[in-house]
Amino acid sequence: MKAIVIDRPGSYERLQLRERPDPQPRPGELRIAVRHIGVNYADCVIRMGLYESAKRLVGWPITPGFEVAGEVESVGEGVPGWQAGDPVLALTLFGGYASRLCVPAAQAFRIPPGLDSAQAAALPTIFLTAWFALHELAHLRRGERVLVHSAAGGVGSAAVQLAAQAGAEITAVVGSAHKRELPRRLGAHHVIVKSEQALWAEAERLAPGGYDVILDPNGVETLGDSYRHLAPMGRLAIYGFHTMLPKKGGRPDWLKLAWDWLRTPRFDPLKLTVENRSVLGFNLSFLSERADLLLPAMTRILAGVEAGTLQPPPLTVYPLSAAAEAHRALESGQTQGKLLLAPDA
Structure with missing residues (x-):
C-alpha cells in the first residue's frame, strides 16, 4: 500500500x-x-x-x-x-x-x-463539524438568525445546508465574488462578499438585533466582532483559527502567530452572564470517544443525502x-x- x-x-x-x-x-x-x-x-x-x-x-x-x-x-x-x-x-x-x-x-x-x-x-468531517456546531452546541431553532463565516468552504457549505434544513434565516460570508453563488444555491438568504462590502456594517444592516448563532473558524480576524454581533441569548461556535495561519509558504509565521495569540479575545465570564451570550468551542478529533453523538449524526446526514435534502x-x-x-x-x-x-x- x-x-x-x-x-x-x-x-x-x-x-x-x-x-x-x-x-x-x-x-x-x-x-x-x-x-x-x-x-x-x-x-x-x-x-x-x-x-x-x-x-x-x-x-x-x-x-x-x-x-x-x-x-x-x-x-x-x-x-x-x-x-x-x-x-x-x-x-x-x-x-x-x-x-x-x-x-x-x-x-x-x-x-x-x-x-x-x-x-x-x-x-463526514464537514457535515459532522457543522452538525455538532449547530445542533449539539448551539441548539439551533427554526426562525433563528445564523451567520456562517467561510460559507463557500467545506464546513461552511455544509452549515448553510443544515441551517436551511432547520428553517433558520442564513447570512453567508464569503471572501470574494466568485464564491457568492454557492451558498445562495445551498439555501443562504443573504451573502456578504468581504472583498466588496464592509462585513460588519452589512451584517448589522441585515440583522440589527444581532444573530442568534454565529459559526466562526477564523480566529482573531473576526472573533471579537462575531461576539459583539450576537443577539441576547446568542451563541458563538468556534472551530478553527484560520487567519492566524499562513496562506502561502506552508510554514507558520511565529511572530504573527504570537501577535495574533496576544490579540485573540478573552471572554469574561461576568460579561457573558450580564450579556446573556455563550461562547462554545470544540474539536471533533477530541470527540472520537463520543460515538453516541457522532455516529447517529452521521446516519442522519447520510439519510439526508439519500433523500436529496443535503448534497x-x-x-x-x-x-x-x-x-x-x-x-x-x-x-x-x-x-x-x-x-x-x-x-x-
Whole structure:
C-alpha cells in the first residue's frame, strides 16, 4: 500500500509518499481499498505541527486524514453484514492518507445509492463539524438568525445546508465574488462578499438585533466582532483559527502567530452572564470517544443525502502523490467546496 507520512513538522515537502505493508484487519475491523480521501484544513495544521490532538494522540511520524471512501476489501472476525466489494465510507482518527486502511466496523457506513466514492469521502468531517456546531452546541431553532463565516468552504457549505434544513434565516460570508453563488444555491438568504462590502456594517444592516448563532473558524480576524454581533441569548461556535495561519509558504509565521495569540479575545465570564451570550468551542478529533453523538449524526446526514435534502459540496480531486498541491490550494483560501485525494493507480 501507499501512504503519506509526515516525519516532523514543516512545509509541503514533509508530505512523503511511501510504500507500507498492507494492514490486516483485526477482529471487529474492515479493511478498505481506498478510492478517495477527504482533505481538511486540520490536515494542514497537523503538517505544521500545531494540531493539538495529533501531538497528544499520535506524535511523529504521522499519516493525516479523517475520512475515506472505497470498497470493503476484507472483513475481520465478528463483523456481520459486510462483505468484500461493498461500497463504504469511514471515519478515521488520522491515518486516512493511504491506499488501504483498517477501521473499526462501527466507524464505517454504506455509501448511499447514487453517490460515488468521491462524493461520499467529502461528507463526514464537514457535515459532522457543522452538525455538532449547530445542533449539539448551539441548539439551533427554526426562525433563528445564523451567520456562517467561510460559507463557500467545506464546513461552511455544509452549515448553510443544515441551517436551511432547520428553517433558520442564513447570512453567508464569503471572501470574494466568485464564491457568492454557492451558498445562495445551498439555501443562504443573504451573502456578504468581504472583498466588496464592509462585513460588519452589512451584517448589522441585515440583522440589527444581532444573530442568534454565529459559526466562526477564523480566529482573531473576526472573533471579537462575531461576539459583539450576537443577539441576547446568542451563541458563538468556534472551530478553527484560520487567519492566524499562513496562506502561502506552508510554514507558520511565529511572530504573527504570537501577535495574533496576544490579540485573540478573552471572554469574561461576568460579561457573558450580564450579556446573556455563550461562547462554545470544540474539536471533533477530541470527540472520537463520543460515538453516541457522532455516529447517529452521521446516519442522519447520510439519510439526508439519500433523500436529496443535503448534497455533497463541489469537488476538486488531486492524486495522492500531489497531496502537497492540495494543501497549498487549501491554505490559499481560494478554493470552494471540498478537496479530495485519490490514491495513484
